[in-house]
Amino acid sequence: xxxxxxxxxxxxxxxxxxxxRALRKLDRRSFIKLSTAALGAVxxxxxIPPNSFQPVTxxxxxxxxxxxxxxxxxxxxxxxxxxxxxxxxxxxxLMRAVDDVNALDPQPDFVFYGGDLAQLGQPKELELGxxxxxxxxxxxxxxxxxxxxxxxxxEKWKQLxxxxxxxxxxxxxxxxxxxxxxxxxxxxxxxMSPMERMKTVAGLDNSVQSPFSVGESQREWxxxxxxxxxxxxxxxxxxxxxxxxxxxxxxxxxxxxxEVQAILNRFRNVVVLHGHTHQMxxxxxxxxxxxxxxATAWPWPYAPEGLPELTIQMTxxxxxxxxxxxxxxxxxxxxxxxxxxxxxxxxxNPLTVARNYxxxxxxxMVPPRPNRASY
Amino acid sequence: MTFSRRKGVIVLAGLLVGGILSVAIDWGVGGEVxxxxxxxxxxxxxxxxxxxxxxxxxxxxxxxxxxxxxxEKERHTVQPPADNSDLLSGGQGxxxxxGEYTELDVLMWARExxxxxxxxxxxxxxxxxxxxxxxxxxxxxHPHASNTHPETYPKFQTQMGRVALLRDMINWCIEQPxxxxxxxxxxxxxxxxxxxxxxxRKGTELNYGKH
Numbered sequence: 001x002x003x004x005x006x007x008x009x010x011x012x013x014x015x016x017x018x019x020x021r022a023l024r025k026l027d028r029r030s031f032i033k034l035s036t037a038a039l040g041a042v043x044x045x046x047x048i049p050p051n052s053f054q055p056v057t058x059x060x061x062x063x064x065x066x067x068x069x070x071x072x073x074x075x076x077x078x079x080x081x082x083x084x085x086x087x088x089x090x091x092x093x094l095m096r097a098v099d100d101v102n103a104l105d106p107q108p109d110f111v112f113y114g115g116d117l118a119q120l121g122q123p124k125e126l127e128l129g130x131x132x133x134x135x136x137x138x139x140x141x142x143x144x145x146x147x148x149x150x151x152x153x154x155e156k157w158k159q160l161x162x163x164x165x166x167x168x169x170x171x172x173x174x175x176x177x178x179x180x181x182x183x184x185x186x187x188x189x190x191x192m193s194p195m196e197r198m199k200t201v202a203g204l205d206n207s208v209q210s211p212f213s214v215g216e217s218q219r220e221w222x223x224x225x226x227x228x229x230x231x232x233x234x235x236x237x238x239x240x241x242x243x244x245x246x247x248x249x250x251x252x253x254x255x256x257x258x259e260v261q262a263i264l265n266r267f268r269n270v271v272v273l274h275g276h277t278h279q280m281x282x283x284x285x286x287x288x289x290x291x292x293x294x295a296t297a298w299p300w301p302y303a304p305e306g307l308p309e310l311t312i313q314m315t316x317x318x319x320x321x322x323x324x325x326x327x328x329x330x331x332x333x334x335x336x337x338x339x340x341x342x343x344x345x346x347x348x349n350p351l352t353v354a355r356n357y358x359x360x361x362x363x364x365m366v367p368p369r370p371n372r373a374s375y
Numbered sequence: 376m377t378f379s380r381r382k383g384v385i386v387l388a389g390l391l392v393g394g395i396l397s398v399a400i401d402w403g404v405g406g407e408v409x410x411x412x413x414x415x416x417x418x419x420x421x422x423x424x425x426x427x428x429x430x431x432x433x434x435x436x437x438x439x440x441x442x443x444x445x446x447e448k449e450r451h452t453v454q455p456p457a458d459n460s461d462l463l464s465g466g467q468g469x470x471x472x473x474g475e476y477t478e479l480d481v482l483m484w485a486r487e488x489x490x491x492x493x494x495x496x497x498x499x500x501x502x503x504x505x506x507x508x509x510x511x512x513x514x515x516x517h518p519h520a521s522n523t524h525p526e527t528y529p530k531f532q533t534q535m536g537r538v539a540l541l542r543d544m545i546n547w548c549i550e551q552p553x554x555x556x557x558x559x560x561x562x563x564x565x566x567x568x569x570x571x572x573x574x575x576r577k578g579t580e581l582n583y584g585k586h
Contacts (some may be wrong), residue, residue, distance in 0.1 A: 012536035013537075082510045086509060086510050087509040119510065200450075204514065204518040205500075205514055205519045206450050207449070249518075250518050298516050299516070301516075301517065301518070301521040301522035316522070319544070320534040322552065375524040375527070
């Protein structure tokens with residue numbers, strides 16, 4: 001073939017390679033010059049807002065009744081940090097989320113961190129995460145994910161963040177944080193080292209591990225904690241595993257979910273906010289409304305079966321866009337304890353699962369359906 | 376229990392037929408039976424020899440001697456290969472010069488095919504085996520190879536400017552999120568990864584070009 005005749009693909013790949021080669025050759029000064037110019041040009045066109053948080057307008061169809069006023073909480077979840085020398089991408093993602101939350105005006109009443117701060121529960125990973133979260137302007141409420149726990153069974157986590165199970169009251173609402181990733185001992189019998197145990201739990205599709213649970217002692221604690229509250233107190237529960245049974249092979253699952261739900265059943269409105277599933281996920285069982293968090297690290301695919309009827313899936317993530325399907329978000333808590341759950345996707349428009357959507361069993365304020373469903 | 380006359384007749388007839396058959400076998404096939412017995416004892420000796428060599432290798436290579444296939448299958452569910460045992464039934468291959476299969480064939484096909492798939496599963500779940508530099512393995516976004524949709528390739532990927540095969544997407548992931556070196560198409564690891572991903576979508580209709 002003649003030198004000049006090349007396919008579209010070949011030319012594209014050559015140009016692309018040339019471009020990246022040239023980029024690598026840039027020294028620091030010319031890189032900064034180039035990127036500032038590019039940023040300036042883009043900003044001049046008004047394409048990028050000064051931060052990645054998009055302004056959200058919400059319409060409330062129905063006024064909620066209750067004692068306090070409505071207020072806002074922000075959330076960040078599932079950052080799966082390695083040490084920063086190992087993987088900088090996950091570190092930058094968490095920093096982006098912290099910037100998002102710090103840019104909120106007015107500031108949220110507090111920030112939920114949804115667990116799995118570390119990838120392999122190593123002290124340096126947890127310390128790195130704690131260091132980044134320290135930059136948050138609003139108070140932090142954090143919970144345990146399985147990736148934080150199973151190397152040293154929570155020793156480092158507790159040293160950094162204190163007790164994993166706790167509760168508090170805020171503007172007429174009772175908040176509870178649970179450690180909901182308790183697994184039965186599968187490691188002793190197999191003679192696993194702490195790191196082998198950690199890596200087994202860290203594999204979502206690893207079937208050697210046990211299912212998650214809250215466990216009898218914490219359920220007892222929960223029963224006692226809630227005993228002094230009347231049935232019409234709004235309760236918000238903060239948990240890493242979903243507190244219902246979705247898909248066992250991936251541990252999208254809480255083994256004693258029915259027992260935990262039975263404790264929460266008597267309250268008029270209960271909201272469970274959970275991490276672990278890395279996707280838009282909505283469910284309602286009786287008076288308990290469940291909302292999942294987005295991850296900052298990567299999105300999970302939807303489980304092949306068992307998806308709750310109320311779940312409107314997010315459009316499937318674009319593999320060519322490393323942060324697509326990731327993000328953070330907000331929870332607007334109404335005086336009756338029900339919430340508008342805002343999914344702040346980093347590379348898409350934000351989506352809201354409104355209070356009235358779960359309150360009406362999916363009849364009102366239906367979130368937009370995805371234009372590219374899961375395979 | 377009563378023993379009726381009719382049942383007695385049936386039992387007697389059965390004994391008679393059995394007797395005739397056993398006599399026929401003794402007379403007709405006696406020589407061959409001995410030959411089979413001799414073969415069996417040779418086989419046993421051979422097996423004993425092979426077992427002792429294997430045991431010696433296992434003693435000398437304790438690290439490599441673990442049943443990695445069983446271990447990987449316990450950790451990560453792998454779809455089983457197709458069951459070909461129906462090929463053994465009936466008058467298979469009659470009138471054809473080729474195609475008389477034995478149980479050994481069927482067993483070997485299944486075992487070897489599954490072995491490659493299990494090796495693929497091992498690499499899929501191991502950032503180091505993938506040659507990754509940032510601790511990311513395939514299963515972190517694709518548990519059980521979900522959302523890999525191998526049945527949709529080949530398809531045009533605008534971002535690549537070309538028609539992509541499954542291996543192109545595997546290489547894309549290895550270079551980008553995994554940050555490793557792209558693999559040659561006939562790299563043993565690439566072959567294993569493809570095998571695992573296809574195996575996990577067993578039963579899914581092929582639909583090339585689907586977006």
